[in-house]
Amino acid sequence: MTAVGLVDISSLTARCASAEPRHDWSRAEIDALFALPFNDLIFLAQQVHRRHFAANEVQMSTLLSIKTGGCPEDCAYCPQSASFETGVKAEKLMGLDETLTAAREAKAAGASRFCMGAAWRSPKDRDLDKVCAMIAEVKALGLETCATLGMLSPEQARRLGEAGLDYYNHNLDTSPEHYGAIITTRTYQDRLDTLGNVRAAGLKVCCGGIVGLGEKAEDRVGLLHSLATLPAHPDSVPINMLVQVEGTPLDGQAPLDGIDFVRTIAVARIVMPASMVRLSAGREQMSEELQALCFLAGANSIFLGEKLLTTKNPGQDRDATLMAKLGITAMPHTTVEVGGSAEAAE
Numbered sequence: 214m215t216a217v218g219l220v221d222i223s224s225l226t227a228r229c230a231s232a233e234p235r236h237d238w239s240r241a242e243i244d245a246l247f248a249l250p251f252n253d254l255i256f257l258a259q260q261v262h263r264r265h266f267a268a269n270e271v272q273m274s275t276l277l278s279i280k281t282g283g284c285p286e287d288c289a290y291c292p293q294s295a296s297f298e299t300g301v302k303a304e305k306l307m308g309l310d311e312t313l314t315a316a317r318e319a320k321a322a323g324a325s326r327f328c329m330g331a332a333w334r335s336p337k338d339r340d341l342d343k344v345c346a347m348i349a350e351v352k353a354l355g356l357e358t359c360a361t362l363g364m365l366s367p368e369q370a371r372r373l374g375e376a377g378l379d380y381y382n383h384n385l386d387t388s389p390e391h392y393g394a395i396i397t398t399r400t401y402q403d404r405l406d407t408l409g410n411v412r413a414a415g416l417k418v419c420c421g422g423i424v425g426l427g428e429k430a431e432d433r434v435g436l437l438h439s440l441a442t443l444p445a446h447p448d449s450v451p452i453n454m455l456v457q458v459e460g461t462p463l464d465g466q467a468p469l470d471g472i473d474f475v476r477t478i479a480v481a482r483i484v485m486p487a488s489m490v491r492l493s494a495g496r497e498q499m500s501e502e503l504q505a506l507c508f509l510a511g512a513n514s515i516f517l518g519e520k521l522l523t524t525k526n527p528g529q530d531r532d533a534t535l536m537a538k539l540g541i542t543a544m545p546h547t548t549v550e551v552g553g554s555a556e557a558a559e
Contacts, residue, residue, distance in 0.1 A: 222249070229483050230260045238441045238484050244434045246480045251472065255510055258479035261486045262511040271536070272326065272489055272514040272544040274359070275319035279307040279347065280331035280340075286363075286398045288386070290423060292458040293332040299460035306331065306340055309347055316351045322529055323543050324517050327351050328359035328382065334399070335364040345376035352377035359419060364399065364407045370414035380449060381411045382419035388435025391428045412445060420447040421491070424477055425455035425469035433477050441484040449514065450481055450488045454495025471499070475506045482511025489514045501535050508539065 225242055226249075246254065262268070283303025284293045292299035316327045329347060336344065341362075348358050360373065361382035373381065385404055386392065392401050411418055420443075422436045440447060454474055457464045481490050491514035492507045499507075517529060536542070 226253070226257055229257055234446055234485070234487050236442055236444070236446070238438060240431075240434055240438050243438050243441070243480060243484060244431070246483055247430065247434060247476055251476070254476060254479050255506075258482045258511045259509065261483050262513070265487050266513055267544075269539075269541050270513065270544045271508070271541050272491075273322075273324045273517050274326040274328055274491070274514065275315075275322070275324040276328040276330060276516050277307075277312065277315050277319075278332070279312055279329045279344070280304065280333065282332055284332035285334050287396060288398075289395045289462040290426060290455055290458075292461060294461075297460045297462070299458055303332075306343055309343070309350065312347045313350055313354070316354055316356060319517065320354060320356055322517055324356070325544060326357040326359055326380070327354075328361065328380075328516075330361045330382075331363070333363040335366075336362045336369065341369060341372060345372060348373065348376040348378050352379075361419075364403055365410050367410045367413060370407075370410040370416060374414045374416050378416055380417045380419045382449075382451070383407050383411065384421050384423070384451065384453075385436060385439055386422050387426055387428055388432035389439060390435055391426065391432040395426055408443065417448040418443075418445070419449040419451065421449075421451035421453065421481075421493070423453040423455055423494070424474060425466065425495075426463060427466050430473075433473075437477070437480055437484055440481075446485045446488050448488060449491055450485055451491040451493040451514075452478055452481055452512070453493040454499070456494050456498070471503045471506075475503070475510050478507045478512050479510035491515065501538070504535060505539055508541065 222245060225245060281304045282293050282301045283295050284291065285295055287294055287296045292301045312329065319327050329344065344360065344362065348360065352358050357379045358377060359380035359382055360378055370381070383404060385401070387395055389401050408418060408420060420440060424433055440450060454469065455463060455466065457466060478490060478492065490512050492504065492512040493516060496504060496515065517532060
């Protein structure tokens with residue numbers, strides 16, 4: 214028997230390769246997955262990935278900042294926080310016509326999901342009215358809709374669902390233990406409460422985190438443990454590499470090793486096998502080879518476009534070149550996620 218600590222690795226890998234999604238992961242089991250030899254971990258992640266998804270398809274999304282800057286939260290990584298001098302100015306909520314123009318451009322570029330982000334602690338009712346109008350119109354274009362607007366009450370989540378919102382993004386960011394070193398203006402429980410409100414409203418959950426925040430290896434274990442033991446696995450799991458921005462407290466942070474990042478993607482794929490695992494922020498700084506390893510590890514969603522909210526993202530030409538090299542194609546617009554599998558829409 215090969216074991217790490219008290220975990221039987223042979224038994225664990227056999228369960229991962231054959232079992233349906235589970236919600237009783239222990240931290241010891243997730244830690245043992247991180248400790249696997251790299252080739253073994255990638256092989257296992259590929260087995261899991263191919264049981265639930267087409268091997269060479271990636272879902273394409275676009276993320277638009279519909280309200281930039283001036284956020285009252287103090288997230289140490291965020292250039293939109295009013296607490297830091299980063300050169301990002303507070304702006305008003307974008308208009309409906311401008312949002313729809315961006316959505317049409319995103320669809321023409323190959324995106325099947327359009328995400329709208331606003332730098333708020335939580336939306337005010339008057340702003341929510343405008344966002345709901347945006348959601349309804351974007352939905353009418355034939356795009357999946359996603360929003361990230363901060364904390365939501367049960368009533369706000371219900372209203373977004375009635376407007377046609379498909380997904381709501383609200384990340385946990387890091388482990389419960391490391392969270393206080395990154396954010397002081399919103400608790401971990403606040404985030405969990407919003408996720409509960411989103412699920413109760415019947416919305417799909419997009420929830421992941423950021424690595425490279427100065428966390429320890431056990432914090433990456435803790436983040437994935439928190440996600441994998443939610444009442445339902447997030448439908449989408451964005452894994453972000455910290456993009457360092459001058460003026461934020463995390464500027465100058467030692468970057469996370471690329472292989473450790475790929476391990477995080479692979480373990481996320483294994484412990485949340487039916488979720489979309491999105492290779493999110495940080496791709497601008499990644500080599501083609503590192504991105505290819507992430508796709509091999511089970512990432513099957515990316516953001517298109519030259520900007521993610523306020524930070525850079527690879528341009529369309531670069532992404533098209535990389536996808537052609539790897540033989541990866543975009544999930545078609547008519548594909549919807551039903552129970553973690555790809556099915557054609559009516």
